[in-house]
Amino acid sequence: MTLNAILITGRTINQGATIENKTSLDYQEATAYCELNPKDIGILGISPGSCVSVTTDHGDVVVKLKENKGNPDGLAFIPMGPWANAVVNPDTRGCGMPGFKGIPSRIEPTEKKVLSMKELIARYK
Amino acid sequence: MELIIKNGTVYDPVKGINGDKTDISIRDGKIVDKVSGKATVIDAAGRLVMAGGVDAHSHIAGAKVNVGRIMRPEDTRSGIKPRTKITRPFTGYTVPNVYAMGYRYAQMGYTTVFEAAQAIMKARHTHEELEEIPIIDKGALTLFGSNWPTMDFVREKDMDKLAAYVAWGLLASRGFGVKCVNPGGGEMWGFGKNVNGLDDVVPNFDVTPKEIIVSLMKANEMLGLPHSLHLHCNNLGKPGNYKTTIASMELANQVKASKDRQVMHVTHLTFNSWGGTNWGDFESKADEVANYLNNNDNVTGDMGQLIWGSATTMTADGPVQYANAKLLHAKWGNGDVELEDASGVVPIYYVKQISVHAIMWAIGLELALLTKDPYKMLLTTDHPNGGPFVNYPEVIALLMSNKKRQEEIKTLHEAVHARTKIPEIERELDFGEIAIMTRAGTAKVLGLLDTKGHLGVGADADISIYDIKPDQIDPSVEHAKIKSAFSSAAYVIKGGQVVVKDGQITATPPGRTYWVDASVPRQHTNEMMKDIVKKFKNYYSMQLANYMVQDEYVTHAQVVKAGAIPVEVN
């Protein structure tokens, strides 16, 4: 039911196509998800499209689960954006660059819903 | 706006003024016969007055200069000065920011500087930087020596198309003259190779460096461009290259000048007057090169003097820069430009106790001292290849004082004795000769003598006043004073405006950018453009419509018209 995975974030074409439209549902759909391979999804015991909570040492976020056969075992991918950034490692390691890739994370099924962009940012106020 | 400089000791070799007390009148940015009684008076009080300095070869703007900055934050931090009410911050030593570039030239009394190389495709970048360099007038030479159209037209022996291409390339790049760097070598560097001599054949294009040089010289004269071909010879950076250099100079005999100037300017000869066969038997052949210049009137050169300490080598000579980076284990910037040329950037540190460096230091000075006519050997450091331009005063002091040279020689690797002639050279240049190497000569070589490099009526009111009283100083002995005075002018007037007083910047007007608009018969352009259109369709990574530098990037243009061949009227 729980998967320990290494999280990476990055660009996707849909994230890019909606990047100037961040109040839209299209943007949320393009970025508020987490990709795992079918085997890892099997470990979670839920199907793609369900919500998962992704927790790291730096925060937690709820996103939709997606399948990506290209991911190796234990590798999770969330498109770059506010949902991913809720859990990335802020340490800039003397270089100015926060840790957007290689973050140990815990992924679990959840009943919680994905927050909208505004709700997500409201958490920081 | 009127200004008069009174009581100066003037050196204006063009007008034959050699240390006379002459007043200089200025109105509306130009030197005039006389001004009214309302003119502001600057009392030069016997101090040295010269035309504003003109630099014909310096890397001050564009892609490779910026690569140097980005590569070298350690250099940027070495020359930092905070902003003031008048000036933006100064940064950098070998690769200063655009502001320091303008300010520091102005502080030395230089008012006109030419960027020595831009690829057409990256010319927009050059102009973006030139626009931001304050105070000084400037321009840029455009690379043609490895361009595919150049080589195609040379192979086809179609001089009309070549001339049309050069004219179009100057327009496209808003360039001032024709630069040719290691002809053919830029193309060969595309596959990691190089040409090794004037007669090597460039694969796929079936032309030789010799043919490229001669054809570009001819095209240059067909177009009656103000400046001649500006050549960076093949084999730069290789021991024994003086033979290639002299053989290249001999090619000038094949072409007749369209104007009262050279047909070939060979640049940074410090790097091209090398004897020996390897680093072990490396020696100076500056005497041979100077000798050639002494016996021929159609070629000029510049020193490219080496300066101790940090430098950043940057050149369109891509292969030589890879060789340098390997030799020095240094960081390496490379910037091939599709269909046009290459470029490389490598930091270096010149050390007195390294034999090759000591010999190179001597070569620059030998060139200047063994070339009899100072109009033939301009003062440069090939900034920042030999060293940063802020060291020109050091070079002036070395040229004016054998004592200083001898003191310096004592601190150098002993190779300087056995493998150069510098220890025995006693010649000391005078202020008039310095004025030629830094003003009159550079202006003449560039073809700008109508308005630059002298103080005659009609010239731009670009004037520097130095805190030296020529009749009271012995430069041979008081070389430190010479250096300090030339480093920090008492007054600099640019276009009739005082921009420097007591070495401090007082105003920062924008300078102008010179470029050459050369006309050719329309049918030649039309024929040539068929080729260019094909190259854009098949090979360039950008559209022809987006290629040329737009007017927005040259907001203070000084257009020089050229085009000697009869032009058809539409």
Added chain:
Amino acid sequence: MTVITDALCPFCGCLCDDLTIVVEDNKITDVKQACKLGTAKIMGHHRIKAPMMRKDKNSEFTEVSYEEAINEAAKILSNSKRPLLYGWASSVCEAHKKGILLAEELGAIIDNTATVCHAPSTLAVHEKGLPSATLGQIKNRADVIVFWGSNPVHAHPRHMGRYSVFAKGLFTEKGRKGRKVIVVDVRKTETANMADEFVQVQQGSDYLVVSALRSILSGHADVVPDTVGGVPKEQLIKIVEVLKTAKFVSIFFGMGLTQSKSMYKNIDNAISLTFELNSFTKCVITPMRGHYNVTGFGQVCAWETGYATAVDFARGAPYYNPGETAANDVLLRKETDAAMIIAGDAGAHFPADSVRHLARIPVVQIDPYWNPTTEVSNVVIPVAICGVEVAGTAYRMDGVSLRMRKMVEPAHPPDTEILEKITERVRELRGE
């Protein structure tokens, strides 16, 4: 109806300049040749209509005049002891120059979006330089293309067609057929699916893999263990062979290198590999820059200040040290006491802790669109879209500068104008 040809795309670092735009009644009705990313941006989205302000971050915005908003922005910035001016990538170089001047006037830190993208590449360039080439050089000559930690199918959709994998040129007339494509990534991306050779690296191990390739290339395969970073030694040997026997190798890298474990040292190492390959063949390396003009900011900042980004003007002279002066460094240390976010979206692309700090300090946003930064802003100033409604300069990923065209008349002022007015107002407030 107006048809604009050879128009430039204001989306990614490919800066495609062959678009055809159809305009009717000052509205763009069709975009030809652009990819999905470019089309989406050029066709446009919902915009912020008018300047807005609010006192407290949880209250609603009120629409105000440009003058009021500019005045408030200037007040916020000139009262700050540690202002941060961040963003700039979706803007033209003309705006960058104004921004740097404003930063100087304020004694601010100026940083751009490269800080979460390719700024580590710049740190590597400080170490090793950058042997690169224009994209056309690669199109005409490269017979081996390597994508390392980059996924152009998603991030730079026309790159492979215009410049690399499929492009045909003088010495590459066979296009894709004449080329070998190597993709190195931690997962099998769509780009990897198109490769002749896919090298799957364990996440975070790129540095080790590059070093192993360098060891093999230098004739020291003996020191390389059987697998490095999850890659079998035989595959590494095979790749070295492909690279060194090529005629022209072009390596493109993305955030897979800049953002993973050894960060900029990955690139530093890859540049050394490039350097060493030049003893055998021709090899160049190029960062896959994200925004269409993120490269331009680095260029402008370098010629104006000597440094490419993350410049701190606190003491009047530029100071540079990412890790200390980059946007996230000062936000995470809670040093910044006011920020201006322009043409970049810190709210969306910074880690939660940085956004949390932005939510606590006064923030001015200058942008055409409502985005997460808007949610944490106090003053919002909408502007025209550079490259669609404003002409200006942008730099392609290979450092070639191009002039963006104006396609339609804007309803909002350009950011250059807003920056000028803020600067003017700052000077007035300081009695200068």
Added chain:
Amino acid sequence: MQTITIKPKKEIKISVEAENITPDKLAGKTEQEIQSMEAWVGNQKTTLGELFSIRVEGSAPAAETKIVMEGDFARVKRIGEGMTSGLLIINGNVDMHLGNKMSGGNITVKGNVDSWAGREMKGGELIIEGNAGYYLGAGYRGESCGMRGGKITVLGNALDFVGEHMCGGEIIVKGNTGILPGLSNNGGKIVIEGNTSRPGSEMSKGTIIVNGTVDEMMPVFKLEGNEDLGGVLYKKYTGDVISNGKGLLYVR
């Protein structure tokens, strides 16, 4: 002997740049003189006296001057910059660039130090009783040489890039270090008592000794066999082989 005691007057949030706090610059000065010396808070120029309470006892040249700093200096940068002699004791945490370019004297920190401590250090001694940040004893961006001489001791842990581009001197870390210690080492000595990862990449000279475990070894070292160093048996490696490096890496 001169003793100068410095305490923060209030909590410092925005980093202070206080490169004037060195024995060289404060020696022989009175309280009043020191109070009027320049310091910066963000873009505001201020004085040491505005930020710190300063007590001076005695008057002496730098070599006989001791600066004692009491309290939290976690937001005070560049303390001890370029110092050539004297003593600097910090009873608390300090911010970045502590003792950068120092060439002599002694700095002891009871707490933690942030990144770039001992950057481009030439001589003297830096003792950090707590933890160190990134780039301990490293260089500045783009420089080919970091620490050139002197000695740094960290009793706790250090983060990534310890001794990057070191050309001389010695760094001892009693705890663990982050990745890539001794990167491009060109003549320095680094001793890591704890664990580390990817040590010695691009080493051309110098020595790295790891007494803990090496999480990941760089594939650029040649195993030369075992060697006894002061009674302890180490695996001895040489490298980096790519550049025919003469660096020595000892792993227990």
